[in-house]
Amino acid sequence: MAQQRSPQWFWRVLWDALTLDQDFYEDAHRDPTTERLAPVMVWLAAISHGIGSGFILLIYQPALPWLILGVLVNTLSVVAGYYLWTYTIWQVDARWQNHVPPYRELLAPVGFAYTPQLLNVLTVIPLFGPPLRLGLAGWSLLAAIAAVRQGLNVSLGKAMIMAGVGFTLVQVAIGLVQLWVQTWGSF
Secondary structure, eight states, X not given: OOOOOOHHHHHHHHHHXXXXXXXXXXXXXXXXXXXXXXXXXXXXXXXXXXXXXXHHHHTTOOOHHHHHHHHHHHHHHHXXXXXXXXXXXXXXXXXXXXXXXXXXXXXXXXXXXTGGGGGGGGGGSTTTHHHHHHHXXXXXXXXXXXXXXXXXXXXXXXXXXXHHHHHHHHXXXXXXXXXXXXXXXXX
Protein backbone atom coordinates (compact mmCIF):
# COMPACT_ATOMS: atom_id res chain seq x y z
CA MET A 1 0.00 0.00 0.00
CA ALA A 2 1.31 3.44 -0.93
CA GLN A 3 2.40 5.65 1.92
CA GLN A 4 0.16 8.67 2.42
CA ARG A 5 2.07 11.96 2.45
CA SER A 6 0.99 15.27 3.92
CA PRO A 7 0.82 18.55 2.00
CA GLN A 8 3.77 19.68 4.12
CA TRP A 9 5.80 16.81 2.67
CA PHE A 10 5.02 18.03 -0.87
CA TRP A 11 6.09 21.60 -0.07
CA ARG A 12 9.22 20.27 1.64
CA VAL A 13 10.12 18.29 -1.48
CA LEU A 14 9.62 21.40 -3.62
CA TRP A 15 11.74 23.46 -1.23
CA ASP A 16 14.51 20.87 -1.16
CA ALA A 17 14.54 20.63 -4.95
CA LEU A 18 14.55 24.41 -5.43
CA THR A 19 17.25 25.03 -2.81
CA LEU A 20 19.50 22.34 -4.31
CA ASP A 21 19.56 20.32 -1.09
CA GLN A 22 22.37 17.80 -1.59
CA ASP A 23 20.83 15.11 0.63
CA PHE A 24 17.52 15.40 -1.20
CA TYR A 25 19.13 14.87 -4.60
CA GLU A 26 21.19 11.97 -3.31
CA ASP A 27 18.13 10.19 -1.91
CA ALA A 28 15.51 11.17 -4.51
CA HIS A 29 15.55 7.79 -6.24
CA ARG A 30 15.40 5.80 -2.98
CA ASP A 31 11.95 6.88 -1.79
CA PRO A 32 9.23 5.41 -4.05
CA THR A 33 6.82 8.28 -3.36
CA THR A 34 9.42 10.92 -4.15
CA GLU A 35 10.52 8.93 -7.18
CA ARG A 36 6.93 8.96 -8.51
CA LEU A 37 6.71 12.73 -7.94
CA ALA A 38 9.71 13.53 -10.17
CA PRO A 39 7.94 12.87 -13.51
CA VAL A 40 4.99 14.91 -12.23
CA MET A 41 7.38 17.86 -11.76
CA VAL A 42 8.63 17.39 -15.32
CA TRP A 43 5.07 17.32 -16.69
CA LEU A 44 4.08 20.39 -14.67
CA ALA A 45 7.18 22.21 -15.95
CA ALA A 46 6.31 21.09 -19.48
CA ILE A 47 2.72 22.33 -19.15
CA SER A 48 3.99 25.65 -17.79
CA HIS A 49 6.32 25.91 -20.79
CA GLY A 50 3.52 24.95 -23.18
CA ILE A 51 1.12 27.54 -21.77
CA GLY A 52 3.79 30.24 -21.91
CA SER A 53 4.59 29.29 -25.49
CA GLY A 54 0.88 29.35 -26.28
CA PHE A 55 0.62 32.95 -25.11
CA ILE A 56 3.55 33.84 -27.34
CA LEU A 57 1.93 32.03 -30.27
CA LEU A 58 -1.21 34.12 -29.78
CA ILE A 59 0.79 37.09 -31.08
CA TYR A 60 0.75 35.42 -34.50
CA GLN A 61 -3.02 34.86 -34.28
CA PRO A 62 -2.97 31.24 -35.48
CA ALA A 63 -6.08 29.20 -36.12
CA LEU A 64 -7.19 27.27 -33.02
CA PRO A 65 -5.93 23.87 -34.27
CA TRP A 66 -2.47 25.37 -34.92
CA LEU A 67 -2.45 26.98 -31.49
CA ILE A 68 -3.34 23.70 -29.79
CA LEU A 69 -0.73 21.85 -31.84
CA GLY A 70 1.89 24.46 -30.97
CA VAL A 71 1.16 24.20 -27.23
CA LEU A 72 1.22 20.40 -27.46
CA VAL A 73 4.53 20.31 -29.36
CA ASN A 74 6.16 22.77 -26.96
CA THR A 75 4.89 20.80 -23.96
CA LEU A 76 6.09 17.47 -25.30
CA SER A 77 9.48 18.94 -26.24
CA VAL A 78 10.19 19.58 -22.56
CA VAL A 79 9.28 16.01 -21.61
CA ALA A 80 11.42 14.64 -24.45
CA GLY A 81 14.21 16.96 -23.33
CA TYR A 82 14.04 15.45 -19.85
CA TYR A 83 14.65 11.96 -21.19
CA LEU A 84 17.36 13.20 -23.57
CA TRP A 85 19.13 15.06 -20.76
CA THR A 86 18.97 12.08 -18.42
CA TYR A 87 20.17 9.71 -21.14
CA THR A 88 23.06 12.01 -22.06
CA ILE A 89 24.17 12.22 -18.43
CA TRP A 90 23.95 8.45 -18.15
CA GLN A 91 25.99 7.93 -21.33
CA VAL A 92 28.70 10.38 -20.32
CA ASP A 93 28.89 8.63 -16.94
CA ALA A 94 29.21 5.27 -18.71
CA ARG A 95 32.26 6.60 -20.59
CA TRP A 96 33.98 7.67 -17.35
CA GLN A 97 33.17 4.94 -14.88
CA ASN A 98 33.22 1.17 -14.78
CA HIS A 99 30.21 0.87 -12.50
CA VAL A 100 27.28 2.86 -13.83
CA PRO A 101 23.98 2.94 -11.94
CA PRO A 102 20.86 2.02 -13.87
CA TYR A 103 19.41 4.77 -16.07
CA ARG A 104 16.24 4.63 -14.00
CA GLU A 105 18.10 5.87 -10.90
CA LEU A 106 18.86 9.15 -12.66
CA LEU A 107 15.27 9.88 -13.65
CA ALA A 108 14.14 11.17 -10.24
CA PRO A 109 17.09 13.47 -9.46
CA VAL A 110 17.13 14.95 -12.96
CA GLY A 111 13.34 15.22 -12.89
CA PHE A 112 13.52 17.39 -9.80
CA ALA A 113 16.05 19.60 -11.57
CA TYR A 114 13.04 20.72 -13.64
CA THR A 115 11.30 22.15 -10.56
CA PRO A 116 12.37 25.78 -11.28
CA GLN A 117 10.73 25.41 -14.69
CA LEU A 118 7.33 25.43 -12.99
CA LEU A 119 7.63 29.23 -13.25
CA ASN A 120 8.12 29.11 -17.03
CA VAL A 121 4.63 30.47 -17.66
CA LEU A 122 5.89 33.83 -16.34
CA THR A 123 8.37 34.14 -19.22
CA VAL A 124 5.66 35.74 -21.37
CA ILE A 125 5.92 38.98 -19.40
CA PRO A 126 7.37 41.60 -21.76
CA LEU A 127 10.95 42.62 -20.99
CA PHE A 128 10.97 40.32 -17.96
CA GLY A 129 10.49 37.06 -19.89
CA PRO A 130 13.88 36.54 -21.56
CA PRO A 131 15.98 37.19 -18.43
CA LEU A 132 13.59 35.01 -16.41
CA ARG A 133 13.88 32.23 -19.00
CA LEU A 134 17.69 32.36 -18.72
CA GLY A 135 17.53 32.45 -14.94
CA LEU A 136 15.21 29.44 -14.77
CA ALA A 137 17.39 27.52 -17.21
CA GLY A 138 20.48 28.30 -15.15
CA TRP A 139 18.71 27.30 -11.97
CA SER A 140 17.72 23.97 -13.54
CA LEU A 141 21.30 23.44 -14.68
CA LEU A 142 22.57 24.05 -11.14
CA ALA A 143 19.95 21.62 -9.81
CA ALA A 144 21.04 19.00 -12.35
CA ILE A 145 24.68 19.49 -11.35
CA ALA A 146 23.68 18.93 -7.71
CA ALA A 147 21.64 15.88 -8.73
CA VAL A 148 24.46 14.38 -10.77
CA ARG A 149 27.12 15.14 -8.18
CA GLN A 150 25.17 13.54 -5.36
CA GLY A 151 23.32 10.87 -7.32
CA LEU A 152 26.38 9.52 -9.10
CA ASN A 153 28.93 10.43 -6.42
CA VAL A 154 31.26 12.26 -8.82
CA SER A 155 33.36 15.37 -8.47
CA LEU A 156 31.90 18.81 -9.05
CA GLY A 157 33.88 19.19 -12.28
CA LYS A 158 32.59 15.92 -13.70
CA ALA A 159 29.05 16.74 -12.63
CA MET A 160 29.30 20.12 -14.40
CA ILE A 161 30.49 18.48 -17.62
CA MET A 162 27.93 15.68 -17.47
CA ALA A 163 24.99 18.00 -16.78
CA GLY A 164 26.32 20.69 -19.12
CA VAL A 165 26.58 18.44 -22.19
CA GLY A 166 22.98 17.27 -21.89
CA PHE A 167 21.77 20.76 -20.96
CA THR A 168 23.30 22.22 -24.10
CA LEU A 169 21.70 19.56 -26.31
CA VAL A 170 18.30 20.05 -24.70
CA GLN A 171 18.41 23.86 -24.88
CA VAL A 172 19.33 23.78 -28.57
CA ALA A 173 16.66 21.19 -29.34
CA ILE A 174 13.91 23.04 -27.45
CA GLY A 175 14.99 26.34 -29.01
CA LEU A 176 14.75 24.82 -32.48
CA VAL A 177 11.31 23.39 -31.70
CA GLN A 178 10.11 26.79 -30.48
CA LEU A 179 11.49 28.51 -33.56
CA TRP A 180 9.85 25.95 -35.81
CA VAL A 181 6.50 26.24 -34.03
CA GLN A 182 6.60 30.05 -34.15
CA THR A 183 7.53 29.97 -37.83
CA TRP A 184 4.65 27.74 -38.91
CA GLY A 185 2.39 29.41 -36.34
CA SER A 186 2.71 32.66 -38.25
CA PHE A 187 1.20 31.18 -41.43
